[in-house]
Amino acid sequence: MNYDFKTIEAKWQKKWAEQSLYKVKEDPGKPKYYCLEMFPYPSGKLHMGHVRNYSIGDVVARFKRMSGYNVLHPMGWDAFGLPAENAAIKHGVPPSKWTWENIDNMRKQLKSLGLSYDWDREVATCHPGYYKWTQWFFLKLYDMGLAYRKKAFVNWCPSCATVLANEQVVDGKCERCGTEVGKKDLEQWFFKITNYADELLKDLEKLPGWPDKVKIMQENWIGRSEGVEFSFIAEKNGRRIPVFTTRPDTVYGVSYLVLAPEHPMVSELSAGTEQENAVKEFQKKMEKLNEITRTSTETEKEGLFIGAYAINPMNGDRVPIWIANYVLLDYGTGAVMGVPAHDQRDFEFAKKYDLPIKVVVSPPDKILDVKDMTQAYVERGILINSDIFNGMDNIEAIKAVGQYMEEKGIGKVKVNYKLRDWLISRQRYWGAPIPMIYCDRCGIVPVPEKDLPVMLPPNVKFNPRGTSPLLECEEFLNTTCPQCGGPARRETDTMDTFMCSSWYYYRYTDPRNTERPFDREKLDYWMPVDQYIGGVEHAILHLMYSRFFNKAMRDAGLVHVDEPFQNLLTQGMVLKDGAKMSKSLGNIVSPEEIIDKYGADTARLFILFASPPDRDLEWSDQGVEGSFRFLQRVWRLIDELSERLNDEKVEDKVDKDVRRLVHKTIKKVTDDVAERFNFNTAISAIMEMVNGLYAYKEQKISGAVIKEAVENLLLLLAPFAPHMTEELWEKLGKKESIHLMPWPKYDIEAMAEEEIEIVVQVNGKVKGKVSLSAEATEEDMKKAALENDKIKPHIKGKNVVKMITVPKKLVNIVIK
RNA sequence: GCGGGCAUGGCGGAACUGGCAGACGCGCCAGACUUAGGAUCUGGUGGAUUUUCCGUGGAGGUUCAAAUCCUCUUGCCCGCACCA
Numbered sequence: 001m002n003y004d005f006k007t008i009e010a011k012w013q014k015k016w017a018e019q020s021l022y023k024v025k026e027d028p029g030k031p032k033y034y035c036l037e038m039f040p041y042p043s044g045k046l047h048m049g050h051v052r053n054y055s056i057g058d059v060v061a062r063f064k065r066m067s068g069y070n071v072l073h074p075m076g077w078d079a080f081g082l083p084a085e086n087a088a089i090k091h092g093v094p095p096s097k098w099t100w101e102n103i104d105n106m107r108k109q110l111k112s113l114g115l116s117y118d119w120d121r122e123v124a125t126c127h128p129g130y131y132k133w134t135q136w137f138f139l140k141l142y143d144m145g146l147a148y149r150k151k152a153f154v155n156w157c158p159s160c161a162t163v164l165a166n167e168q169v170v171d172g173k174c175e176r177c178g179t180e181v182g183k184k185d186l187e188q189w190f191f192k193i194t195n196y197a198d199e200l201l202k203d204l205e206k207l208p209g210w211p212d213k214v215k216i217m218q219e220n221w222i223g224r225s226e227g228v229e230f231s232f233i234a235e236k237n238g239r240r241i242p243v244f245t246t247r248p249d250t251v252y253g254v255s256y257l258v259l260a261p262e263h264p265m266v267s268e269l270s271a272g273t274e275q276e277n278a279v280k281e282f283q284k285k286m287e288k289l290n291e292i293t294r295t296s297t298e299t300e301k302e303g304l305f306i307g308a309y310a311i312n313p314m315n316g317d318r319v320p321i322w323i324a325n326y327v328l329l330d331y332g333t334g335a336v337m338g339v340p341a342h343d344q345r346d347f348e349f350a351k352k353y354d355l356p357i358k359v360v361v362s363p364p365d366k367i368l369d370v371k372d373m374t375q376a377y378v379e380r381g382i383l384i385n386s387d388i389f390n391g392m393d394n395i396e397a398i399k400a401v402g403q404y405m406e407e408k409g410i411g412k413v414k415v416n417y418k419l420r421d422w423l424i425s426r427q428r429y430w431g432a433p434i435p436m437i438y439c440d441r442c443g444i445v446p447v448p449e450k451d452l453p454v455m456l457p458p459n460v461k462f463n464p465r466g467t468s469p470l471l472e473c474e475e476f477l478n479t480t481c482p483q484c485g486g487p488a489r490r491e492t493d494t495m496d497t498f499m500c501s502s503w504y505y506y507r508y509t510d511p512r513n514t515e516r517p518f519d520r521e522k523l524d525y526w527m528p529v530d531q532y533i534g535g536v537e538h539a540i541l542h543l544m545y546s547r548f549f550n551k552a553m554r555d556a557g558l559v560h561v562d563e564p565f566q567n568l569l570t571q572g573m574v575l576k577d578g579a580k581m582s583k584s585l586g587n588i589v590s591p592e593e594i595i596d597k598y599g600a601d602t603a604r605l606f607i608l609f610a611s612p613p614d615r616d617l618e619w620s621d622q623g624v625e626g627s628f629r630f631l632q633r634v635w636r637l638i639d640e641l642s643e644r645l646n647d648e649k650v651e652d653k654v655d656k657d658v659r660r661l662v663h664k665t666i667k668k669v670t671d672d673v674a675e676r677f678n679f680n681t682a683i684s685a686i687m688e689m690v691n692g693l694y695a696y697k698e699q700k701i702s703g704a705v706i707k708e709a710v711e712n713l714l715l716l717l718a719p720f721a722p723h724m725t726e727e728l729w730e731k732l733g734k735k736e737s738i739h740l741m742p743w744p745k746y747d748i749e750a751m752a753e754e755e756i757e758i759v760v761q762v763n764g765k766v767k768g769k770v771s772l773s774a775e776a777t778e779e780d781m782k783k784a785a786l787e788n789d790k791i792k793p794h795i796k797g798k799n800v801v802k803m804i805t806v807p808k809k810l811v812n813i814v815i816k
Numbered sequence: 817g818c819g820g821g822c823a824u825g826g827c828g829g830a831a832c833u834g835g836c837a838g839a840c841g842c843g844c845c846a847g848a849c850u851u852a853g854g855a856u857c858u859g860g861u862g863g864a865u866u867u868u869c870c871g872u873g874g875a876g877g878u879u880c881a882a883a884u885c886c887u888c889u890u891g892c893c894c895g896c897a898c899c900a
Contacts, residue, residue, distance in 0.1 A: 213820060213895080220819070220896055227900080245900060258900090297817060297898055326898045336900045345898055418899060539895085609841070610828060616893090618828060622842050630841085636856090671832085681830065684840035691840090694857085759836050764881040766836055804880050810835050814880050 003635040005599030009723045013114055021737060022116040024072055026525045033069035034526050035061040036505055036565075038534030038542070039076045042124075043083065044102035046109040048574040048581060048607070048619065049535065051591045055604040056571055056613045056679070057533045058115045062719035063673050065116070066743040072526050073116055074508040076123035077103050080131075080497045082160055082176060085430045088462045095430040096458065099126055109592065113600045114722050116739065121511045125500035130507065131432040132453035133517040134500050137553075139435060139446050146192045146552055147424075149444065153262075153329070154423055156184040161466035162427040163188060165496060166420050167221075167541045175541075189434060189493065190421040193548045197222055197417040200547055209567030211614070214539045221540050223418025228402045229333065230411025232257055232310035235318065236269055241310055244332035244416055247342065248405065249397035251314050252386040253360035255350065256338040258303060258322045260329035261286040266306060269321060273307025279323065286325060294325050301326050301349050313410045314401075315387060324349065332416055340376065341368075347376035360385045361394045422545065424496040429460065429468050431494030439481035439488040448482050454490070468492055501542055502549035505529055505564060520558075528561040533613075536570040543568070569677065572616035574607075581619070589619055601721035602628040608679040608720060631724055634690055634717065638728050641697065641706050649702035658696050659750040662709050665689040666746040669716045679720070686716055715744045760785045761812040762794045778805045785811040 016022065026032075037057035040050055054075075061073040077099075084095035103124060110117075123130055141147040155164040159179035163186065168175040193200075201222045204215045228248040231240035241257065259266055261283045270279040282304045286294065303324030310321050319338075326345065327336050340350030340357040350357050359368045361381040368377055383389045383397050392400060405411035425434065433454040435447035447454055457476045460469035470476055470492040481488035503517070509526040510518040534542075543565070550564040573580055576587040594603045606627035611617040649655065665685050672682035693709060710732065718725040718738045729738035753774050758781055760768045768790035772780060782803050785791055791813070798815040805811050 216820060217895060223896095223899065225899070243900080247900085294898095299898080301898075324898095326900095328899075331899050333900095338900095343900080345900080348898095416899080536894085606841095612829085615822090615829095620828065620842070623828070626841055633856095676832075678830095678832090680828095681840080684830075687840055757836090761835085761881075764835090764879090769836080802880070804835090806835055810881090812835080812880055 001639055003632050003724070005601065005631075005724070008727045009112070009114060009600055012723045012726050013111060016114075016116075016737075017111075017119075019737075020120070021739065022073065023118050023120055024070060026522055027070045028525075030068065030070040032072065032526060033061075033064045033531075034072045034505075034529045035064060035531050036072075036074070036508075036529045036533070038532070038538065039078050039123075039501070039504060040106065041081060041083075042077045042079055042099055042102040042106050044105055046106055046591050048589055048591055049571075050110075051113065051603060052574055052607050052613075052617065053533060053535070053571055054110065054113065054115050055607050056569065056677075057531075058113075058604070058722075059608065059673070059679060059719045060531055060533070060677070061116050062722065062739060063743065065739065066715070066718070066741060067674070068742065072121075072508065073118060074121040074123075074511075075110065075115070075117040075119070076121075076504060076508070077106075077125065078497065078501050078504075079103065079124045079126035080431045080494075080500055082162075082428065082430070085428060085462065088430075089464055089466065092462075094458065096126065096456075099124075099430075112595055113591075113604065116722070121508050123504060123507050123511050125432070125497070125504065126430070128453045128455055129512075129514065131500070133507070134432040134495065134503070135435040135447070135452050135454060136449065136517060137503060137549075138432075138495065138499070139449065139452075140556055140558075141191060141552060142436075142446055144552065144556060146195065147189060148192065149187055149189055151185065151187040152190075152423075153183045154186050154188055155181045156186075157181050159466075160428075161468075163423060163425060165423045165498075167422075167544070188423055188425040189436075190423050191548070193422045193545075194417060194419055196548050196551050197224070197419045198415070199551060200419075200544065203547075203551075203563060206563055207566075207568070210565075211568065211570055214536065214543065214568060214570060217539045218544055221419065221544065225416050227414060227416060228405055228411050229414040230313060230405050232312060232319070232335075232337070234265070234269055234321075235309040235311060239265065241265060241321075241335055242333040243335045243337045244414065245337055247339065247398065248401040248411075249383065249386075249389075249394045250339040250342045250360055251312070251337070251401060252383075252389070253339045253341050253358045254312050254317065254319055254337045255340060255356040255358055256320050256322055257310050258324045258327050258336045258338055258349075259306075260327040260334040261323045261325070262329045263323070263327075263334045266323055269308035270306040275305060275307030278304060279306050282323060289325075299325065301345070301352065303349060303353060305353075314405075320355075322353075330420065331418065341370070341373070342376050342378055344376045344378065347373075358385065422496075422548070424499055425493040426496055427468050427492075428494055429456070429462070429470055431497060432500060433470075433494050434491045436491040437479055437481060437488045438491065439484060439486060441486055442481055442483040442488075445481055445483050445488070451482070468494075470494075498542060498545045499549075502546045503553075505546075506553075506559070517558075524560055527559060528563060529565045531567045531569065532565040533569045533571060535573075539570070569613060571613050572611065574617050574619055576619045578618070589621075594624065598624060598628045599631075599723070601724050602631055605631065605683065605720050609683045610680065612678055612680055614677075630687060630690070631721060633694075634713070635724065635728070637690060637693060637697070638710055638714070638731075641693070641710050642732060644701070645703045645707050645710075647701065647703040647706065649704070650700040654696060654699045655702050655705045656750075656754075658693070658701055658705050658709055659747075660753070661689055661692045661696075662712050663746040663748075663750040666712060666716065666744050667751065670743070670746065673719070683720060686713070686720075689713060689716075712744045714738060715741060756808050758784070758808070759810040760788060760791055761810065762791065763814060764812060767791055767794055774808070776808075778807060781805050781807075781811050785813060 037053050061071050065071045079099050084099045087093055087098045088095050155169050157164055157174040157179055159177050169181050174181055201224055225246050227244055227246035229244045231242045270276045303322045306321050308321045309318050338346045340346040341359045342361055357370045362384045363381050381394050383392045389397050402413045435454045437445045439445050457473050460473050462469055479488055479490050506518050510522045553559045581588045606624045610623055668685040669682045672678040714725045714729055726738050755771050756774050758770050768788050770784045770788050795815055801814045801816050803813050
């Protein structure tokens with residue numbers, strides 16, 4: 001009988017669906033396990049990255065299910081987004097049609113992999129039954145004061161014709177399409193993620209199950225720094241110019257002030273001075289430069305005196321005010337105090353423009369002479385030229401100066417973050433409409449809950465310029481004010497799709513609820529997600545937005561968990577010829593073809609065997625062949641052995657050996673899968689077991705032992721190759737699905753070795769081996785080692801200094 | 817520049833708390849069965865000057881013992897990048 005994977009896989013996929021084998025509901029009698037993989041964007045085609053992601057998740061889900069957990073394992077679609085709109089512009093297909101057809105196609109492909117999802121819980125973020133609640137959450141955030149409108153210089157992608165959040169700008173380019181991002185002064189909707197900056201940072205400690213790499217990336221992104229904010233006074237008009245510094249200990253060494261070129265006070269201060277025109281020109285020049293070239297470390301520091309002065313509030317010093325390319329308007333206060341003696345960047349700037357350098361922190365052992373300085377002194381030291389703080393250690397002075405400023409009302413101790421508020425408006429059609437109404441009389445009015453969802457109008461015209469068709473859709477645009485009943489206008493912007501994916505893991509717990517986003521009891525049962533699996537590209541974007549969203553919803557009293565994802569696994573990329581698979585390189589391997597040629601079980605097995613999940617994986621066609629061969633080998637082995645299930649017991653020794661192999665393998669596979677997610681070594685242990693059984697099968701084995709071996713082999717392999725094992729399980733005469741069976745337990749007694757091999761070293765080098773009974777004492781080991789024929793010549797005539805033994809493993813004889 | 821990761825046969829990778837380096841798979845070599853084999857089974861496969869010696873990017877160190885721990889260093893990958 002051949003391994004006919006096509007028939008087998010189709011047969012079981014159909015049966016599992018008919019029996020709703022993977023359907024789950026809350027069960028207080030069982031421990032729950034929420035296994036979640038990042039849902040895909042429905043591009044229309046599955047790629048190998050998806051196959052890897054979902055194969056990993058499926059093994060975890062199946063293993064946990066067999067281990068007695070009530071497993072929630074759902075799948076859905078991150079279905080809003082620009083490609084659908086581009087298809088509409090290019091081919092005239094409505095975005096919804098395009099998206100739903102893609103979903104149908106990808107669902108079919110996912111099902112062909114035999115993944116154990118509860119398909120009854122499928123969600124799609126573009127479904128009105130879903131985005132109704134996305135809008136509901138927006139209103140919730142609005143009520144909480146966490147959603148607000150503000151005019152700001154925002155990132156604008158000309159190609160996507162929309163604004164972008166900071167997180168979606170990579171190297172000054174649009175994260176989606178790679179087009180260079182510009183700046184636009186627009187009024188937009190923001191979420192106050194900065195309110196949670198501190199908690200988002202601090203709670204990373206509550207996530208021991210996350211990779212350090214991801215936590216560090218988030219930490220850097222949040223960018224917390226402690227310092228002092230205080231103000232210089234503009235000499236011209238007496239107005240305050242606030243600055244932020246992490247080095248208040250150097251405040252007596254300020255020799256100039258630098259503002260961002262866009263700083264609102266620049267024009268006013270330079271007006272009427274001889275520098276006025278030069279300043280205007282400098283500002284224009286800066287405007288033209290894009291942000292990357294302007295702020296790159298490689299770009300030379302460039303600045304200009306603006307013709308005005310400011311007074312240092314600590315010592316009354318009069319310092320010149322400059323503008324420079326390296327000062328950013330949106331970090332801190334957009335103004336920096338210049339302390340060239342103790343900041344490398346300020347030092348270079350002062351050298352270039354011949355600004356005074358004043359030493360205020362002295363090294364403990366010598367006196368710094370400005371003339372000799374080739375770089376800033378940033379080490380620890382003692383304060384000098386600093387009035388009442390002279391003689392103080394500078395680390396202490398950081399605190400002391402801050403305190404002093406607070407006491408005198410000069411400034412205040414402050415924590416600054418790099419994190420900006422999350423800009424969520426998008427000038428696009430294919431997204432969840434922001435449920436807001438603009439009324440000339442009442443201003444900004446939220447859409448009442450009963451009117452949700454604000455539906456996307458289906459019949460709209462797309463224009464090649466890429467502007468949102470909602471702007472020209474009268475039936476959508478015109479509405480009445482919920483407050484005064486007068487004519488009003490709808491918000492035409494839709495939400496960033498990351499908003500839709502910030503809460504989908506809640507919806508899976510109660511996907512068809514029409515009254516609420518979810519039932520509280522169901523959510524409380526399932527949340528948090530126990531294991532989240534996906535690509536590292538979401539380390540900051542999706543994973544930080546979701547953490548923020550969850551914290552906000554916790555504060556709204558809707559959820560009980562501080563963190564949504566307990567454990568995170570970031571899978572590596574799938575490479576071919578050392579590079580990421582891509583159209584341009586022409587190195588794409590299509591999952592469809594592989595499944596067609598070898599079957600889903602082979603595809604899954606290979607992808608899990610070739611590399612541990614968190615590392616990159618090099619695709620190998622020959623490796624796939626190998627996995628296919630292995631499954632055929634298993635098939636033949638079980639075919640043959642299942643004829644011998646009633647054999648008589650003949651020889652005790654072989655039975656014991658087979659049982660030892662079986663139980664050792666159970667332990668190895670269990671440990672590898674449960675504790676380390678090392679599927680590659682788990683599979684190799686199963687391969688060793690199969691190799692072992694091939695060797696033993698030439699001998700007489702009792703039927704009971706064969707049965708035990710065959711059944712356990714199938715159980716261990718079931719999470720990896722679910723179709724084939726199910727088929728063979730049925731052939732063994734089993735009535736119930738193998739995937740509902742309990743995970744096998746190992747028997748320590750059966751694992752016990754009777755004889756053990758001890759390595760004998762002389763001066764740390766292996767010189768021989770001795771076989772001893774498992775009960776041998778350390779004394780027995782030493783004795784056996786010294787008496788061994790291979791060892792004797794090495795120690796003859798030498799002085800044995802000492803002997804080190806590792807029980808049941810090794811003896812090391814140290815000689816001189 | 818800062819932060820993080822990785823480096824082991826021809827290749828993908830094993831070696832969990834320091835204790836037989838190279839499990840398992842691919843590839844390669846040989847044999848068996850065969851009209852035939854790109855099927856299957858069995859055996860072999862780090863290197864060399866092969867009673868032994870050398871080998872985990874490189875150089876030191878700790879230890880009875882180091883792929884594993886420490887110091888320095890090289891190469892590659894990823895993230896952040898004038899953050900005040």
